[in-house]
Amino acid sequence: MKKANKYSDELKEKIIRECQEIDNVAVVARRYEISPNTIHTWVKKYRERGTAKTLKKNGFKDINTMAEQLKKVSTENDQLKRLVAEKELELSILRELRDKTNPR
Incomplete structure (x- = not known):
């Protein structure tokens, strides 16, 4: 059985903005009568994902897939x-050799 979201995504965003301002x-938590730990969790998710919106059930799979793709692209970028x-070094060496054998 699916657990219903107690707080709307819009309310979460509003509370996060208020906390940032x-x-x-603690003050915001008292104002909305919400546990500070809950708000800290929303803020953490907001920092990690850029949003506090609730992910769909397959959202974690998507995040894992994107993380794997990011790791692959980062590795490829490093290579x-x-x-x-290496090519710049080769070109530099070839230019030096050219200049030594053919002085201007």
């Missing part, structure tokens, strides 16, 4: 950076 979670650095 006031910079005091490409190394390859470009």
Whole structure:
């Protein structure tokens, strides 16, 4: 059985913005009669995902897939950076050799 969300996504966003403006979670929690721990959890999710909206059931799979893709792209990016650095070094060496054998 699915647990219903007690708080709407709009309310969560509003409370997070208010916490950022006031910079005091305890005051906001008392005002809305919500546990400060709950608000801290929303803020943490907001920082991690950029939103406090509730994920769909397959949302975690999507996040894991995106994390894997990010890791793969980061690895590929690192390899490409190394390859470009090697090519730059080769070009530099070839230019030096050219200049030594053919002085201007």
